[in-house]
Amino acid sequence: MLIIEKILLLKNSDIFKTCNEVDLIDIASICIENYFDKGVNIFKKGDEGNCMYFIHSGQVSIHDGQHQLAVLSENEIFGELSLLDAESRSASATALADCILLKIEQDLFYDVVATNSDILKGIMRTLCKRLREQDRITVEMKKNIQ
């Protein structure tokens, strides 16, 4: 994949959508292409989380044992919180079809953001948005209960 194509993919994701394309050149250059055949386990629940994935093509099931939590496809991301902390995986991920994934490792990601704080600003904006949305849902739920 060309760096240009990687940037366009990153730009489509929730986590990097507010980042400037010029800044995303740095992130794209540390993205590694990974290929997974259908049925292959990408990571297991409880594994150490030290990377995130973008789906370039194919489908991925996020599951806890036999219980399917989500089916993700092109342009979607998973494991993104593992870029920011070192918690273990809360669910497993398995390829439902032959997949091309872009992987970003935590160490390399930290090196990039240590040199380019604008990327962090973009990510923080996205995380704040998610947090506000979560707060809104919590407030609504509390209202409903009362």
Add this chain to the structure above:
Amino acid sequence: MLAISIISELKHVQFTKAISSLINDKDASVKRSAVMAACKLKIASLLPLVMDISRHHKDKYLVIKGLQQYGDKLFEDIQLLPKDIVETYTPDFIKIASNIKGEHSKRFLLNSMGILNYQTNKTIHALWIQNYQPEDAKSMDTMQELLNKYLKIGISKISDHLNTVEYVNEKEILKSSLMSEIKTDLIVSLKLCSMIYRKKQINRILELIEAEKQHKIYNAMEVLELELPKKISRDLIILFDFILDPTENKTTAAISKSDTTPLFTKVYFSDSFTYNPWTKAIVMYCSWKNNKTEDLKSIRQKQETTEPYIIKETRDFVLNEIN
């Protein structure tokens, strides 16, 4: 690993040989610690070895991160490096200088402002971060000249944005990249104004742009008219207006009419130094998507040794595709 982290805490540089042998270690974490130790201990003799690791994309950011720990002295020590190494890594040094405060880094930035190119905006940003203020007439003239250039460049990109009709496929990507360019030129111009005219209100406007508080920016535009020379504020407001509402109006139509140079020619020939690597790569990519084969053939020989990887990679790809 433990030994390396202990060495990096020692003040006496007695382990240069040991660190040097571990800088290219196959184990990524050992290599990481060795680079950090060399930089933290400010071992000038290891700089060529550390810079050499930068050639690999994956390790480039590790080196920049390490060199940030080297501090201001780095900009004194790089003068001992061969000129071609310094030239190759100038974009990285500029990036590092924006995270370091000190006289050596400031001097390095001022020296690298001599030739206007796509990195100049980073140099200006780094100087602005360092609260630089031109003290003599010569440096004031340089800053003023840069401000005039950036305003002119930004306004010229408005016509690029309005003249993308010939790019039917992927037009939106191209427009978005040009809009980013205009926004950057506006921000750089404001940073230059802040350093030249020493007005705190301009930094407040920069904060509003950063926070994307569009409704407050309209009020800020009035401040510009009050605080800056008429010609400067007029050009800044043209850029502001276009960012807030990128549609054709009387002013922008006149700009677009007066600038008929095709986008590809501007990006690769006449105004090449004013566009960032992303725009350059995307213009190449969109030209390929729109079958502009003749344009692409014209850049076959136009290859610079220090050009960013994204441009080199895109050029190789599109030229291979049209063959």
